[in-house]
């Protein structure tokens with residue numbers, strides 16, 4: 001259960017608090033952990049299963065995605081051979097559980113299984129023995145896996161201690177003041193990763209939790225539009241919040 005954390009709201013008659021400078025990243029992650037609690041362990045840390053989990057659903061919440069993944073495991077199996085030899089109707093019924101465009105996802109699941117069989121002998125664990133840059137290149141051969149997805153696999157499999165970020169976590173760190181918006185997503189992603197690098201704990205447990213907590217924060221409070229700053233435990237550490245306080249002060253003068 002999340003604790004209430006109201007510091008100041010736009011309806012407040014008091015002057016807004018004067019923001020302080022941002023705390024080190026490790027303190028920020030500790031604050032998020034205190035606020036949200038410890039994240040659940042990842043659903044899977046197997047590289048092939050992580051790719052299936054990413055592709056089994058589209059634009060649905062975590063719970064629905066995991067239900068579709070469980071159905072795939074229970075009714076078909078999670079090996080490349082299981083998926084290649086499964087009946088279309090069965091895969092389609094499972095893909096329906098993962099939201100819209102189920103037929104396209106069946107095709108993707110088949111493609112994933114075929115890539116795994118043809119290029120990696122059906123076992124992606126061999127990819128994890130490659131140097132990091134080659135492992136990333138290999139993982140990016142699969143649908144829906146770009147740099148962030150490949151880095152997440154390398155992190156969750158405890159292969160490379162990198163702070164992989166999906167879009168929610170990236171947005172939170174940008175608003176806190178790490179890195180800057182660049183012309184494209186990958187430029188912004190690199191900018192944020194370079195900015196946080198000196199503050200990272202090179203510890204897999206910490207990095208995995210940081211990934212999960214930043215993602216959850218971006219999903220629940222630090223939303224893309226209209227972030228709920230009034231409830232946020234990071235209010236006083238946040239550049240975005242500082243800037244909105246400053247503009248409100250100027251508007252009141």
Ligand code: SF4
Nearest residue numbers: 222229232235238241
């Ligand atoms: S204060 Fe607002 S913008 Fe900053 S991290 Fe919290 S929710 Fe996001």
